[in-house]
Structures are given as C-alpha cells and as structure tokens.
Amino acid sequence: MSVDASGPAAALARIDAIQSRFAVLPGAPTSVAGTTSTPDAVASGSAAPLAAGSTPVTGSFDSVLGDALTRAGAAGGLATDPGAAGDDVGAGAVAAGSRYLGVPYVWGGSDPATGLDCSGLVQRAYADVGVTLPRVAADQARMGSAVPDLAHARPGDLLAFGSPVDHIGIYVGAGRMLVAPRTGEAVMVQDVYRIPTAIRRITGPAATATPAYAVGMPSWVPERWRPLFAIAAARHGVPAALLASVARTESGFNAGAVSPAGAVGLMQLMPSTARGLGVDPRDPAQAIDGAARLLAGHLRRFGSAPLALAAYNAGPGAVERYDGVPPYRETQQYVSRVLGYAGMAA
Template structure:
C-alpha cells in the first residue's frame, strides 16, 4: 500500500479516536482489550498489499441499498472487512460495492474521490457515497429521505441513521442513466407469452421489456422447458453455473428465469454500454467480447445479435 494510503488510514484512526470521547449509551463502551485488537487489525490492514482491481459493473441505487441492508447489525470493528467478524465504515462500503461488481479503494479518504461529485444532499440519490470530516475519516451510503447506512464507531453496529455531522463530499459511483435499446425508454410488452414477467423485470432492473422478450424468443421460442445441446436451460436458456451465480435455483421456473436474465442483461449493459455488445456477451460470454474488442467473429453470435435486434426493432 502506498504512503498516501497509509496516511489516509492514520487519518481515519484519528477520526475514530476523536469520536471515542463523544457520549454513548450505557453499556456501549468498547473494552480496552477489544479496542487494542481492533487497532492492531487496522494497522495490519493498512500495511497489507492491495489486491487486483475487479472488473466494474454498475448496478442501480436500489440494489446498492439492498446489498448494504444485508449487513445491518454487524458490529463495528476497526479495520474490519469480513462481516463474520465485523466491519468498519470503509470496509462496509467497499464490501457492498465489490459484491455488485464495482471495485473501490480501501480507505474512506480515497473512496471519497471515486466517481463524480454531487453538489448537495438535495441532489443525492440512493447508493451515493457520503464522506465526513476534513480530512475524510468516515464514509456512508445514502439510502434516500435524508438517511444513510453506516458502520459508525466502536461499540455500535451497522445501522440506518439520519445524515448528520460534518458532511464534506458526496460522490456518485453509479451511472447517471441506464442505457436502453435505441436510447428510448422501456415500454411494456403485451402480445407475447410471459409479458407480465418481462414488464415486471423491466421495471425492477431498468431493462427494455421488449429486449427481454426478444431474447426469450431467440433463446427458447418462449418454451420454459427448453434445454440446449450444451445444457442451457429454460425460457432464458441460462447455463447452470450462470443461474447459480444469479441466485436462480430453478431455471425452468419462468419467473426466476426472467428475473435472473434481466439482472444479467442489466449488468452486461452497464459493463459494455451498448445493446449489441451486451447481447453478444449473453450469447458468447463477456470474455469473448473483451477478447475480440467487440462482437466475436462467431457466426452463431453474429446471427444471434442481428436477430434479437431485428425482433426488438432496436440498434446498439
């Protein structure tokens, strides 16, 4: 880790030390031995080498908040990055975004430089990062309505609380808007099988409902029992490993299949920024798109992309 990052970590330590003198509810004081253990862990973390960055994929703000809410009640531990043992403020933020495919720096001061600035709390959106103090020594995730999720300080747990304190920066890591087919807003579909499932998934994940329906038509001909020669299953033809990664327990269940496929398409659109590349990745895998720097030169994939776009009436 660089000297700058270590200095940032020391600033965080100083910030938390300054908070330890603040009044706390009875019974919330941290034992001296526990604090020493947490401090030792923080120093070890600060001096540890940084890992390789992960590939970025941008979820929606609601998904960021939902992911963060999984850790409500996890105790604060200085230097904590494992929810089984405890989390500190920047450990919580880094973990939440990493789980959604976005790599952020380890310490709050560096996290407060990620993404784009937001002018005021009135313009903040769920999923934005809220940084506190100067230099920054605390960070939280905005959930909307003037509230945030934070790992506050020793003796307390991850919680939802009102935004308060010396708010010095608001950063937006997520994209301003989600890409759609031909740049148009998603319109509901009606004259196709499972239209209600496509419309529901489109509203949830910001994916064009017509695009989801076109994928289902191309993949399975709207057959929920379809199985391909290579083992892809169900209405949306999810491979078993892909389905497991999406949390789909039964690819033959149309509701699960459409929901999982919509999340996959959303991530691919965010990753590649173009509908044709997202479709190519759905068919051939993201690795193939990255390897060839575009739609792979596979006749099947090229025909697949053309056919789906022709069905939905869209362009990249």
C-alpha cells in the first residue's frame, strides 16, 4: 500500500491499514498486575511479573502506535518513506517495524519475505530508518544509551530479556512492545510480560550507529531513497552505488516514470520482468529490491558489472549472443553512463 507520507493525515491512513492487519493477527497476550499469560514465558518458566507501578498499561495499541506514526509523519515521513523520519529515530523505527506485523517468526530470519526472528525484526526496523544495528540480540542490547527502567522508556527503545540476553523487542508505549515472539507465531504487539534486563535508546546514527547508506552511497542519491537502496544492496550483495546509478540512468529517480516501451517505475522494469520477480514496479521499495535481485543474478551469471548492466538493458540473451556488451548504441551508452555515475571503470 502507498500513502502520502507528509503528516498526520497520512499517519491516520496508515493507522487504519495497520488496524485492519492487526485484527487478524494472533491475539496479543493480556497482562494482569503481577501475572503473565505469555506462552513463551509459561513454557520457559523464566518470566518475572512486571513490577507493580513500573509503568501503567494505559491507552490502546492503536493510540500508542498512532502517536508514534503521527510524530514520525510530522518529522517528515512514515514507514512508507522510512528514510525521512527526521530526528525522532525511535518513532520512525516503530512506524517502520509496523510494516512487518503478521510476518511469520523464523529462527535466524532477517528477510521479511521469508520470516523474521526477534533480532532480525529489530535490525530491519532500524535499518529502514537508516540506522545499522548488530545482528544478534545480545549485541543489540549494548547499543545506544541505557534507560533506567520501563517507566522512562519511549517508543522505539529496545527491550532486552534474559541473562545472557536471548530475546529483544521494540517498545511502542503503554506497556507494550513490537516483537517476533517464537516459532509458530508472527510479528505482533504484546504486553511487556516481564521486566527487561536492559533497555537501550537509539538516538540517531551519529550518536551510536552508522547510517545504512553512509558507506558507498553517492551524495546525489535523494535522501528519501537512500535506505531503500542500502537495504536492497546489502540483502542481494550488489554495490549500493551501482544500484542507485541504474535508477538515476533509468528514470532520474522518478517513481512514476513509464517509458515508450512500457517499462515502469523507478527502476524501469518491464511488466513481464516485474511479474517474474514478484514485485510491483510502481512501488519504490519493491522495485528497488527486485532490480537488486535481477542485477545480482546478472553479476553472478556474467561476472562483471559492464556485462550485468548490458543484460539489465538489453537482456541476458543479447549478452550471450554477442559474448559481451551487444553492439547496440543505446546499450553501450547505457553501460557507460551507469558506470560513470557509480564511479566504476568500464
């Protein structure tokens, strides 16, 4: 779904979408003062009841997440435009993480397309707002700055559990957290069912972590697209600069572009190619991810950036037929232009 990520009105639209998805998710456990009904806590026998008075469980999830989305929107972006969350990194991470409600839990999972585990969700939500966190929960629980207790926690703070840490989630407010709980369940919002062993606040890339797009990302890439290029490039193992250079050459970063030949969107994917990749070419996040996957396949197949770009432009069959960059003027200019933008030798 695409929304106008420009302010509170967009936030309300996003809340409506989240509510419709949240309604069909497995029910979040209900905490009663001094007790817990969380399945993992019962199974492990390790849960401690939330300390009385540590934080009141007030307000609905909708209102809490709505506040985070509204603050993210007021700062310049929502989950649909995750790179523009402004200085409110925590609210941006909550908004970004809400996109993954309903994604199944998979141990070791870090790709929403196949499943997420607890630390995979945390890493992905923060990557979506331009912050790189370590992969595992124990390392994530050492990032940022310490928050003394749950009463002082803000939306976006990391809640770590266990000693050593073996579980982590993202606080959304009102005594609740966004988590990937365990096998057989999906990303959901739960009550904070036991006292965290660590609460960490990620205040921004400059303070505690490196922006995902800071390394190897050309300065001319529009800010709003940088996290999407960084995420797709890292996921599929292609240079972020090369991927962004394809977008610059193909559409000039115009997500609404349609070529005379029928190529669509930011990455100018033909409809048949987009269908084969399983993406909507008009959705920038999907188009960038699909193009990265396509380019990665060409790089593996042909072994060089010029040939991979030629295959992206003219098709892999043409590259094989000519055993190199095809002698098409358009393709040769295309390869030269993309490599020039990326600062790569032909």
